[in-house]
Amino acid sequence: MSEVTEGATRAGFVALIGEPNAGKSTLLNRMVGAKVSIVTHKVQTTRTRIRGVAMAGQSQIVFVDTPGIFRPRRRLDRSMVAAAWGGAADADVIVMLIEAHRGLTEGSQAIIDTLRERFPQGARIALAINKIDRVQAEVLLALAQKCNEAFPFVETFMISAEKGYGVEKLRDWLAAEVPAGPWFYPEDQLADLPMRMIAAEMTREKLTLRLHEEIPYQLTVETINWVDQPDGSARIDQVVYVARDGHKGIVLGAKGETIKSVGTASRAEISEFLGRKVHLFLEVKVRPNWLEEPERYSEMGLDFKDGNPQG
Numbered sequence: 001m002s003e004v005t006e007g008a009t010r011a012g013f014v015a016l017i018g019e020p021n022a023g024k025s026t027l028l029n030r031m032v033g034a035k036v037s038i039v040t041h042k043v044q045t046t047r048t049r050i051r052g053v054a055m056a057g058q059s060q061i062v063f064v065d066t067p068g069i070f071r072p073r074r075r076l077d078r079s080m081v082a083a084a085w086g087g088a089a090d091a092d093v094i095v096m097l098i099e100a101h102r103g104l105t106e107g108s109q110a111i112i113d114t115l116r117e118r119f120p121q122g123a124r125i126a127l128a129i130n131k132i133d134r135v136q137a138e139v140l141l142a143l144a145q146k147c148n149e150a151f152p153f154v155e156t157f158m159i160s161a162e163k164g165y166g167v168e169k170l171r172d173w174l175a176a177e178v179p180a181g182p183w184f185y186p187e188d189q190l191a192d193l194p195m196r197m198i199a200a201e202m203t204r205e206k207l208t209l210r211l212h213e214e215i216p217y218q219l220t221v222e223t224i225n226w227v228d229q230p231d232g233s234a235r236i237d238q239v240v241y242v243a244r245d246g247h248k249g250i251v252l253g254a255k256g257e258t259i260k261s262v263g264t265a266s267r268a269e270i271s272e273f274l275g276r277k278v279h280l281f282l283e284v285k286v287r288p289n290w291l292e293e294p295e296r297y298s299e300m301g302l303d304f305k306d307g308n309p310q311g
């Protein structure tokens with residue numbers, strides 16, 4: 001299947017999709033484990049699109065957010081759906097969850113219809129029938145067959161995210177399925193990753209508040225350095241990336257006042273979150289084509305072409 005020699009690393013993005021309540025968060029938490037889970041209340045209410053990172057052998061599996069894929073009934077819902085599908089379109093592997101006891105519902109069928117539209121060549125999409133603890137085995141087999149008639153899933157897993165049944169098998173499959181390549185996050189940063197991202201998200205939030213959407217979608221913040229000091233404080237260096245030269249001036253503000261007040265507000269919030277003193281250093285850099293760069297995946301936010309999904 002691959003030309004990779006033993007011991008080579010793999011890394012890729014995985015999107016968990018499914019109706020609300022299908023068990024996506026439960027599954028994510030089980031695969032990622034508390035240590036590198038970044039599912040916090042704070043982050044969930046923002047645009048952060050990375051939900052967590054799981055290590056399995058030599059593979060790094062980065063879970064991207066799909067905040068509830070469902071049929072847009074109201075106009076307001078459309079941006080949420082777009083965001084969800086954006087995550088899915090950029091993923092290397094998609095896992096669709098359905099609930100064993102509910103079967104192939106109208107909602108799941110609608111997701112399958114969209115999958116067929118968006119991924120006509122049947123990309124790497126697997127099916128995970130979740131909550132198998134709630135049904136009899138015969139029901140499961142019939143359901144698996146029905147789903148596979150509806151869509152050519154590359155693989156079908158029977159799992160219970162809550163009890164842990166089948167989860168390891170799914171994770172190992174994902175680990176083998178993500179492309180060969182270097183990890184997106186160095187292993188020694190993995191434990192810190194949630195905090196690095198939360199801190200970056202806090203700064204991005206302050207920027208958004210102060211800039212009043214003057215620079216929509218094209219701004220990311222990355223924590224590039226985090227050093228715990230002997231006195232218990234933390235030194236945090238962040239870079240604010242903007243897409244155009246003209247944006248740099250806006251972010252800096254007259255005499256650097258905007259970035260200064262952003263830094264002050266963000267430092268206070270990070271410090272409160274951590275419960276210790278923080279020294280925050282912000283730098284603004286122009287990176288014209290970051291939206292198109294593959295390396296953008298390693299950034300916070302994971303925006304897709306002005307927020308529109310591709311695929």
Ligand SMILES: Nc1nc2c(ncn2[C@@H]2O[C@H](COP(=O)(O)OP(=O)(O)OP(=O)(O)O)[C@@H](O)[C@H]2O)c(=O)[nH]1
Nearest residue numbers: 020021022023024025026068130131160161162163
């Ligand atoms: N019996 C059973 N319940 C489960 C299982 N997995 C998840 N649940 C329950 O299903 C409910 C929904 O799970 P979530 O993980 O929040 O579902 P979700 O897909 O993330 O939901 P949204 O965030 O609304 O999209 C919770 O009450 C879970 O405890 C399972 O394997 N078996």
